[in-house]
Amino acid sequence: MSLFAPSSPHYHGMTPVSIVMLRVVLALIPGAALYSWLFGWGVIFNIGLCIATAYISEALMLALRQRPIAIFLSDNSALVTALLIGLALPPLAPWWLPVLGTAFAMVFAKHIYGGLGFNPFNPAMIGYVVVLVSFPREMTSWAAPLTADHQTLNFTQTLALVFSGALPHGLHIDALTAATPLDTLKTQLHLNHSVDQIMSASPIFGAIGGKGWEWVNLAFLGGGLWLMYKKIISWHVPVATLGSLALIALVFFIIDPKLYASPLFHVASGAAILGAFFIATDPVSGAATLKGRLIFGTGVGLLTYIIRTWGGYPDAVAFAVLLMNMAAPTIDHYTQPRVFGHQE
Amino acid sequence: MMRKLFKFPGGLHPPQHKEESTKQSLRAAILPKRLVLPLHQHIGEAAKPIVTIGERVLKGQMIAKADGYVSAPVHAPTSGIIHAIDIFPIPHPSGLSAPCIVIDSDGLDEWCQRVPQAEYQYTPPSHLRNLIRNAGIVGLGGAGFPTFIKLNPTPGKVIDTLIINGVECEPYITCDDMLMRERADEIISGAQIMRHALHADHVIIAIEDNKPQALEAMKIATRGTDIEVIAVPTKYPQGGEKQLIWVLTGKECPSDGLPFQIGIVVHNVATAAAVHRAINLGEPLISRIVTVTGSATQQPANLEVLLGTPVNELIEQCGWKDNPDRIIVGGPMMGFALHTPSVPVVKTTNCVIAAAQKDVSPPSPVMPCIRCGECAAACPVSLLPQQMYWHARAKEFDKIQDYKLFDCIECGCCAYVCPSNIPLVHYYRFAKTEIWAQEREKEKANLARQRHEARLARIEREKQEREARAAQKKAAAAEGKASAIAAERQAEVQAAIERAKSRRDQQRGKAEQMWQQGGRYNNEKEKQAEIQAALNRAKEKKELQFTAPKNIENLTPAQLQQIEEAEARRRRLAQATPPPTNNE
Numbered sequence: 001m002s003l004f005a006p007s008s009p010h011y012h013g014m015t016p017v018s019i020v021m022l023r024v025v026l027a028l029i030p031g032a033a034l035y036s037w038l039f040g041w042g043v044i045f046n047i048g049l050c051i052a053t054a055y056i057s058e059a060l061m062l063a064l065r066q067r068p069i070a071i072f073l074s075d076n077s078a079l080v081t082a083l084l085i086g087l088a089l090p091p092l093a094p095w096w097l098p099v100l101g102t103a104f105a106m107v108f109a110k111h112i113y114g115g116l117g118f119n120p121f122n123p124a125m126i127g128y129v130v131v132l133v134s135f136p137r138e139m140t141s142w143a144a145p146l147t148a149d150h151q152t153l154n155f156t157q158t159l160a161l162v163f164s165g166a167l168p169h170g171l172h173i174d175a176l177t178a179a180t181p182l183d184t185l186k187t188q189l190h191l192n193h194s195v196d197q198i199m200s201a202s203p204i205f206g207a208i209g210g211k212g213w214e215w216v217n218l219a220f221l222g223g224g225l226w227l228m229y230k231k232i233i234s235w236h237v238p239v240a241t242l243g244s245l246a247l248i249a250l251v252f253f254i255i256d257p258k259l260y261a262s263p264l265f266h267v268a269s270g271a272a273i274l275g276a277f278f279i280a281t282d283p284v285s286g287a288a289t290l291k292g293r294l295i296f297g298t299g300v301g302l303l304t305y306i307i308r309t310w311g312g313y314p315d316a317v318a319f320a321v322l323l324m325n326m327a328a329p330t331i332d333h334y335t336q337p338r339v340f341g342h343q344e
Numbered sequence: 345m346m347r348k349l350f351k352f353p354g355g356l357h358p359p360q361h362k363e364e365s366t367k368q369s370l371r372a373a374i375l376p377k378r379l380v381l382p383l384h385q386h387i388g389e390a391a392k393p394i395v396t397i398g399e400r401v402l403k404g405q406m407i408a409k410a411d412g413y414v415s416a417p418v419h420a421p422t423s424g425i426i427h428a429i430d431i432f433p434i435p436h437p438s439g440l441s442a443p444c445i446v447i448d449s450d451g452l453d454e455w456c457q458r459v460p461q462a463e464y465q466y467t468p469p470s471h472l473r474n475l476i477r478n479a480g481i482v483g484l485g486g487a488g489f490p491t492f493i494k495l496n497p498t499p500g501k502v503i504d505t506l507i508i509n510g511v512e513c514e515p516y517i518t519c520d521d522m523l524m525r526e527r528a529d530e531i532i533s534g535a536q537i538m539r540h541a542l543h544a545d546h547v548i549i550a551i552e553d554n555k556p557q558a559l560e561a562m563k564i565a566t567r568g569t570d571i572e573v574i575a576v577p578t579k580y581p582q583g584g585e586k587q588l589i590w591v592l593t594g595k596e597c598p599s600d601g602l603p604f605q606i607g608i609v610v611h612n613v614a615t616a617a618a619v620h621r622a623i624n625l626g627e628p629l630i631s632r633i634v635t636v637t638g639s640a641t642q643q644p645a646n647l648e649v650l651l652g653t654p655v656n657e658l659i660e661q662c663g664w665k666d667n668p669d670r671i672i673v674g675g676p677m678m679g680f681a682l683h684t685p686s687v688p689v690v691k692t693t694n695c696v697i698a699a700a701q702k703d704v705s706p707p708s709p710v711m712p713c714i715r716c717g718e719c720a721a722a723c724p725v726s727l728l729p730q731q732m733y734w735h736a737r738a739k740e741f742d743k744i745q746d747y748k749l750f751d752c753i754e755c756g757c758c759a760y761v762c763p764s765n766i767p768l769v770h771y772y773r774f775a776k777t778e779i780w781a782q783e784r785e786k787e788k789a790n791l792a793r794q795r796h797e798a799r800l801a802r803i804e805r806e807k808q809e810r811e812a813r814a815a816q817k818k819a820a821a822a823e824g825k826a827s828a829i830a831a832e833r834q835a836e837v838q839a840a841i842e843r844a845k846s847r848r849d850q851q852r853g854k855a856e857q858m859w860q861q862g863g864r865y866n867n868e869k870e871k872q873a874e875i876q877a878a879l880n881r882a883k884e885k886k887e888l889q890f891t892a893p894k895n896i897e898n899l900t901p902a903q904l905q906q907i908e909e910a911e912a913r914r915r916r917l918a919q920a921t922p923p924p925t926n927n928e
Contacts, residue, residue, distance in 0.1 A: 006670070010703075011358070011515075341601075
């Protein structure tokens with residue numbers, strides 16, 4: 001009898017990469033669904049375009065790199081990247097914006113570096129930032145939420161707008177879009193209005209954050225907590241990110257509440273929750289040690305606040321994550337745990 | 345008494361699969377027709393055969409003696425004839441063959457004379473250790489370290505605690521569990537002997553809380569003693585010596601140290617039972633309990649197996665069910681798959697898993713590392729398996745050692761949790777083997793260099809010696825010549841001296857002649873007169889210095905005479921009275 005003699009351990013309790021990624025996708029679905037319900041069909045189009053582009057460009061790159069296409073396409077990592085870009089883009093963006101961003105993310109941020117596991121930067125954030133700095137006009141035309149008394153477009157109207165730029169008769173793009181709450185706050189603060197005045201004057205603000213955004217963020221929070229429960233992500237990055245963001249916001253809020261928004265506003269607005277649970281937790285481009293993850297998350301939180309408050313763009317999470325990606329190897333190097341049996 | 349327990353980092357809770365093999369009680373395995381006994385069933389040097397082919401041996405008779413300090417003898421598990429002493433396949437991860445003694449059983453199972461040691465309490469520890477050593481007892485937990493060495497602490501080291509390890513954290517394995525359930529008294533007896541040998545203050549028996557029956561049995565057996573039976577929470581790899589010490593005492597065994605250095609010795613429960621048998625019954629280690637399990641067996645069970653029994657015969661006694669996917673010796677986490685099932689059971693064989701496909705993970709494609717960090721979270725030693733993996737892949741062996749590769753206990757936790765299915769432990773074994781190989785190479789190169797340098801030095805020395813000899817010869821020759829020259833020169837000098845002497849003599853003779861010619865002083869008056877005359881002459885000379893001629897040395901007496909005459913004439917001319925003269 002000749003036997004197969006592989007190396008130990010002989011059995012595994014692993015959750016395969018494809019399942020890990022799939023769970024991340026599942027955790028994003030409630031937030032994405034709520035987002036598209038509140039902000040229109042544009043969200044669905046974005047996500048669809050991103051997914052299609054992600055798979056096509058990944059297959060192309062795998063073919064060029066002579067890697068097994070089927071195995072790598074089924075690892076679901078492209079799906080996660082696509083979904084994150086799709087959620088980050090303005091819902092009424094022209095079709096080529098998600099295509100360009102995703103293709104750049106997959107080709108340059110992922111496969112040029114060696115594909116899954118080798119990218120030093122979060123591909124979704126690279127894709128997003130590339131289109132953000134290249135096409136600022138298109139990137140700042142955000143659809144206004146349903147709840148802000150703006151008109152929303154139906155499926156065919158959205159389709160026409162996204163693919164041909166054609167608006168329904170009698171409608172102007174300004175009637176459809178608004179700046180994001182963070183952007184509005186920032187612009188208005190420059191005009192010497194106080195936070196209170198701004199938030200009560202503009203219809204896009206809700207109870208704590210942006211109207212509509214609050215609910216989307218709550219759904220993302222739920223998904224993130226579920227990921228934590230499923231042990232797909234550890235608590236370190238989300239807690240450190242949101243904690244440090246809230247803490248620094250609190251400090252400035254105490255100093256001058258007229259100039260600085262409340263910690264709750266900062267946590268509930270923009271991409272803070274999405275970033276803390278789904279973007280900064282990307283293991284490939286983040287810190288690997290537990291202590292390192294705390295530092296990484298803290299960095300993301302602080303940078304988010306700094307960029308939001310004093311930076312040029314309100315899209316702070318993307319920049320904060322990318323900046324911390326750069327620091328991740330150094331953080332890992334200095335946060336190695338003490339090995340059992342070795343004294344300090 | 346409640347003992348505070350500590351938690352070690354990482355660890356896992358893999359599916360236990362322990363129920364299957366604990367349904368039946370312990371039973372003896374069938375006496376096999378042929379037994380194969382490897383000479384190397386322990387850590388250290390292989391034993392040396394002391395029997396010859398064709399010789400009849402009795403059950404319990406020593407057939408190979410220990411070779412060196414770290415070694416253990418091998419005994420005949422049954423009576424029979426020595427069939428062969430040759431190379432046979434042994435249970436080894438690499439499918440190696442090694443020297444073995446083969447016994448053909450005669451079916452009589454006839455014991456040699458057994459000599460129990462009465463009253464171990466009054467026996468000196470050194471004698472007990474000797475008996476344990478001669479009984480061939482090694483650690484039965486799987487490592488196979490000769491037991492007597494662990495009972496022989498360095499003088500001056502106080503052993504505070506003896507831990508009897510009944511944790512048995514690997515899935516599937518239940519041999520210790522069954523032993524504790526059914527032979528608790530043997531374990532306690534062995535533990536007491538070991539405690540006596542070590543002079544240990546405390547004895548702790550540690551059992552995972554997933555073995556309630558074993559815990560109960562051990563608690564009953566320790567009644568009336570001060571031995572503690574501690575239930576530790578189930579977590580793999582708690583049975584690791586250093587992990588268990590941490591859990592029970594909160595003491596961290598240093599990375600490069602051994603437990604006795606912190607006053608602790610750990611022995612497996614089966615080892616304790618073997619010690620009991622060796623001392624109280626005089627029986628050497630010739631059998632052990634083996635768990636036979638896995639979905640490819642019909643009735644998984646624990647059997648008391650004679651060492652040397654082929655694994656396939658053992659599985660047959662529990663009935664084959666399916667075709668096994670692989671046969672694993674040890675547990676699924678750290679055990680190794682056999683290349684052939686005909687290898688024998690040895691002292692360290694605690695479990696045989698005839699694994700059907702559902703027992704083991706099928707080989708699935710390895711995906712790239714996504715740096716999820718699950719491995720680091722699972723590592724019981726707080727290593728960074730991911731970083732070690734990158735360095736092992738890149739063959740950066742110095743860097744992987746910076747990440748403390750050699751602290752890896754190969755428990756397999758990292759590979760178990762890896763979502764990318766990377767065989768991490770395999771990479772570490774590879775790196776360790778490569779480093780050892782490099783070190784051996786370095787040592788070899790060092791030796792070669794030393795030899796080479798010694799050779800060069802020898803050649804140089806010989807050359808110098810040759811040259812020295814040549815130089816000596818040359819010098820000797822040169823010396824001969826020099827002495828000849830010196831002699832010649834001396835002769836010349838001598839001759840010169842002689843010549844000078846003769847010249848002097850000649851001159852003296854001439855002077856004397858001159859004196860003689862000049863006449864001799866006949867009396868004092870004449871002498872006085874002459875002195876006076878000389879004085880006068882000197883005076884005159886002084887007076888006439890301006891006219892005194894130069895260059896009057898080296899003149900012949902004739903010339904001097906002429907000069908004298910001339911002077912005299914001059915004086916006569918200059919003075920009226922001529923001075924007195926010697927000249928007549």
